[in-house]
Amino acid sequence: SQQGEEDPQALSIQEGENATMNCSYKTSINNLQWYRQNSGRGLVHLILIRSNEREKHSGRLRVTLDTSKKSSSLLITASRAADTASYFCATARTGANNLFFGTGTRLTVIP
């Protein structure tokens, strides 16, 4: 079963604007990861944040994690048309061997 829920389900913004996507989950985790998927095929790992971290940056990406609220957010700054994709959060749970994926946010960046 899926672990997380992302919101919004879909987001449409103008190029240059910032995009914020949120993820909520239900159980305690070791880490939380964000992945990107183009055209419904393979996923690409974007960033990982561990349960003892609160914020992490990678290029134009900023991820926050609030374990008390069991939530995370992914911020993409200065968006580009090439950022158009689906974004999934995935959690690594203690004792589990696999990742638990959320339902995804479909981001469209309009040139």
Place this chain on the structure above:
Amino acid sequence: GAGVSQSPSNKVTEKGKDVELRCDPISGHTALYWYRQSLGQGLEFLIYFQGNSAPDKSGLPSDRFSAERTGGSVSTLTIQRTQQEDSAVYLCASSYRDRVDEQYFGPGTRLTVT
């Protein structure tokens, strides 16, 4: 080096037929995962391999689904007597050892059961 590869990229089969999906993980990655993604949905975990053994088969939806891995490398996911609800994209991922950190995904196999 090469990433995770999967074959075929697309498969159309008739209901009731068996299908085999193949995954070649990144060389040196001992952990291998199969996931399924139905249209517009997130990924559903199917099975995990560490080397050639599958300590976690909890995600396999029915006994029509099975998987094996040989030589600690290539894995095959077999679906017997396919049903229309099996239609989905089947994604394979590998990672270094058993760390549930970054997973590297293949491009997937889109299975359509008619």
